[in-house]
Amino acid sequence: MRNVYFNHDGGVDDLVSLLLLLKMPDIHLTGVSVIGADCYLEPALAASRKIIDRFGHGAQLDVAASDSRGVNPFPKEWRLDAFSLDALPILNEAGTVTTPVAAKPAHLDLIDKVQAEAGQTTLLMTGPLTDLARALAVDSSIAPKIDCLYWMGGTFDGRGNVAEPEQDGTTEWNAFWDPDAVKTVWDSQIPIQMVGLESTHQVPLTPAIRQHWATLRQHPALDFIGQGYALVPALQHFETNSTYFLWDVLTTVATEAPAIVTTKTVTSDVLTTGPGRGRTFETPDGRPVTLVTQVDHDGFFQRIDEL
Ligand code: AGV
Numbered sequence: 001m002r003n004v005y006f007n008h009d010g011g012v013d014d015l016v017s018l019l020l021l022l023k024m025p026d027i028h029l030t031g032v033s034v035i036g037a038d039c040y041l042e043p044a045l046a047a048s049r050k051i052i053d054r055f056g057h058g059a060q061l062d063v064a065a066s067d068s069r070g071v072n073p074f075p076k077e078w079r080l081d082a083f084s085l086d087a088l089p090i091l092n093e094a095g096t097v098t099t100p101v102a103a104k105p106a107h108l109d110l111i112d113k114v115q116a117e118a119g120q121t122t123l124l125m126t127g128p129l130t131d132l133a134r135a136l137a138v139d140s141s142i143a144p145k146i147d148c149l150y151w152m153g154g155t156f157d158g159r160g161n162v163a164e165p166e167q168d169g170t171t172e173w174n175a176f177w178d179p180d181a182v183k184t185v186w187d188s189q190i191p192i193q194m195v196g197l198e199s200t201h202q203v204p205l206t207p208a209i210r211q212h213w214a215t216l217r218q219h220p221a222l223d224f225i226g227q228g229y230a231l232v233p234a235l236q237h238f239e240t241n242s243t244y245f246l247w248d249v250l251t252t253v254a255t256e257a258p259a260i261v262t263t264k265t266v267t268s269d270v271l272t273t274g275p276g277r278g279r280t281f282e283t284p285d286g287r288p289v290t291l292v293t294q295v296d297h298d299g300f301f302q303r304i305d306e307l
Pocket residue numbers: 011012013014038078126127152161172173174241242243244247248
């Protein structure tokens with residue numbers, strides 16, 4: 001069993017990732033925390049607790065709320081998805097919520113949960129890196145206890161996904177929300193596996209995959225996945241700023257099933273100021289990062305079905 005601590009930001013693919021983690025037989029989920037980045041905190045926290053109630057097989061977990069704030073906020077329309085997810089009937093059949101809210105804010109919860117394990121913990125983060133950066137500032141002795149950070153964020157091909165004024169289109173949203181946090185984590189000794197936009201482009205949400213999930217809706221987990229992905233735009237005629245990819249789900253599945261991805265080591269750094277702030281870029285004297293380059297598309301979607 002491998003220890004995993006999950007910090008996410010409440011999007012559709014973040015919450016689907018939580019569900020999949022709960023179903024992975026070889027993963028011991030040691031903690032969960034939610035940051036109000038690409039979501040509103042309250043509904044994302046509630047939905048996380050309900051997913052653990054419904055799909056956690058009695059897991060004794062609590063969910064920590066982050067009090068972190070970003071410098072470049074996410075669009076409100078995207079953040080609103082958390083309210084719809086939290087209201088899905090499949091999460092509200094019981095009418096009560098059992099999984100508690102953790103006593104401490106996310107960055108302190110992360111420290112406690114990592115220090116409580118005798119062995120190392122894998123960190124999975126599918127939103128900004130703010131809580132980890134703050135945790136390292138409070139207690140840098142967690143770094144050697146983290147065997148690897150798996151992060152959905154950044155991109156190296158210059159093709160970002162932030163369409164906002166006063167930036168140059170080269171950055172990915174999770175990095176753009178808090179560029180200084182990315183820099184802090186890059187300057188740490190924690191090994192990093194990065195799933196950036198170059199690989200997530202290979203796994204768009206499509207009408208065909210939605211149809212596939214529809215045929216499997218007798219299984220509650222796949223029903224939840226289908227209902228969740230019904231809230232967001234698929235790739236149909238052409239890609240828009242709102243087109244959905246399986247960003248976080250790819251990162252999560254690659255954590256457990258490394259065979260579905262190909263990686264290479266790049267040395268890199270991150271910009272923290274100017275119109276390119278949040279941009280991750282390759283540089284010979286930068287820190288090494290294991291970057292996912294290719295995805296076994298069919299193997300990836302098959303793994304979701306199997307769990
Ligand atoms: O940049 C991808 C990250 C992932 O962690 N998030 C969504 C995923 O959870 C931000 C984002 C980029 N484009 C989006 C996003 C979109 N069209 N809708 C919602 N969120």
